[in-house]
Amino acid sequence: MSGRRNRPLTGAATGRIWQRRPLGWAALSLLALFVTLSQSCAAQPQAGRGAMPLVEHVGTYVWKLEDAEFGGYSGIEIMDHGTRYMALSDRGTLRWGAVQRDDQGRIEGLTSDGRARLRDSKGKVFTSGWTGDSEGIAIGRDGTIWISFEGLSRVAAYDAPDAKARPLPRPEAFKHFLRNSSLEALAITDDGTLLTIPERSGAATRPFPVWRFRNGTWDQPFSIPRTGDWLVTGADVGPDGRLYVLERDFLGLLGFRSRVRRFDMSDTALTHEQTLLTSRPLQYDNLEGIAVWDDDQGIRITLISDDNFNFVQRTELVEYRVTEPAE
Template sequence: MPKRRRRALIAALSTCLAAVGAAAPAATLDYVGTYVWRGDEPSFGGFSGIEISADGRGFHVLSDRAWLYWGSIDRDEQGRLRGMNIAGRAHLKDSKGEPLKPGYLGDSEGLAIGADGRIWVSFEGLDRLASYDDPDAPARRQPRPPDLPGMRVNAGLEALAIRDDGSLIALPEKSGRESRPFPVLRFADETWRTMTHLRRDPRWLAVGADFGPDGYLYLLERDFHGLLGFSSRVRRMRLTEDGPRDEEILLETQPLQYDNLEGLSVWHDGQGIRLTLISDDNFLIVQRTELVEYRLRD
């Protein structure tokens, strides 16, 4: 079934349940597997964004040093990830066609790919949004996002997701203080606006987001525990102008259970909704690039 038709069917069923007053079923995540990905190129690592194709066998991943990798995925008969095959990589460019340097100008964090194939990337450092017609093309400049509380170097637009209508949703990594909700920015028709706000729980930072085939927004958050490493959690919700609805925490990991998970892609694997997460190894030998997958069970 085509992805858009599946989403429409799920939305229609949800509307019918709501109309008759049926309670929404509780959802849980079943662990599918973990794959440690290794590469020899100097640009390999630091992955903070990921997009999985609708059939689960293609990928794009974005590093925080302005490199984009893409290729195919090997899976076994149970659909578990068994290999990542790189078909190409590109050093993202600025609007003049010059390769972006790591740091202030090249700190690429969020990745979203539209139905038309356009690649959208959010940057922190110099907080901005850029689009690419293809990975080797110069960036297309977009209007700058508003300056929000908490947005500063290494704490800017971290999570990026695209809706079926082509509009983009972006969240900063931090909100200014732990008691302040995360602002949710919407970008459409070359205009930014604050759509709504999401509750922020102390210590948890927004690092990745994607819209699933069920229409929910899935938000990946991270907590850092020093020598005990990282913990992660995933929230999902229906995003409305009046705030989030039907919000629930699907996953909360223990420190050191996984590496520094920063990227999230949500897709349908034919049996259910699959979540694929990727870790940022910070280009450190003591960390690793890790892909972790879960399947949603309602």
């Protein structure tokens, strides 16, 4: 706010406000119409390389909970055939519980069975900010919880939600990521290989580097093409062995768009890029986390939004089913 005091609107000043009002109401009306149309339209699959699967919206659930530490969810894992979850807040908090679903498999509720604050390697609880900005989550087959951090760029392992961190070594490149734009996405393969991707690549025409940790060593074997203003917010390795990447485009007053791409993954390359879905502005909130799992009918994608602890935003869980074309 400026330092000038508010004064009563009189005379010419009142006239000027009144003259501008019709234009303001017209703009608001157009914006409201745009919001209505955007929210009434489902995200459409986009053409990509290879045979395109059928991508269907399953449902959207708005999650609410009376807890001061509820919100800011930047990562999610869905387990036990869609009946359990673990969600990660960007303020260093893990929350877990059960997912309640109706007969059609749509989410109708979530329980909160536990909550824990992440700790450093000495067992001290993180405060939110530079060291506690947790963004990506992946859970190994042995139950190890892996977390990537965006402020002080690093990846750490946790044997339990409230256990001490076991940080991995930091490559020199991690020290040069853009501030507040580093390791947003984290995924793990069946054999325990970790994959992490920064939110920004460092230049609009530079691909997003995919960093890999296996056998105690980091390398950067492949990258993801960067297009337009899309930035990486999440990643997961699906039951089909493909890498799924969630991206976001922020449009100011028009809110967010979200996109999910997937890639076939070999030891040396990502191939056969497909854009599975692209949402319209304001269709969903700020989707940041992605979990890909098998619901016995096909691949299910669960997305979660970060409300930034802002009362005008919401925590949404958005789900899609991916059905592969017949051979």
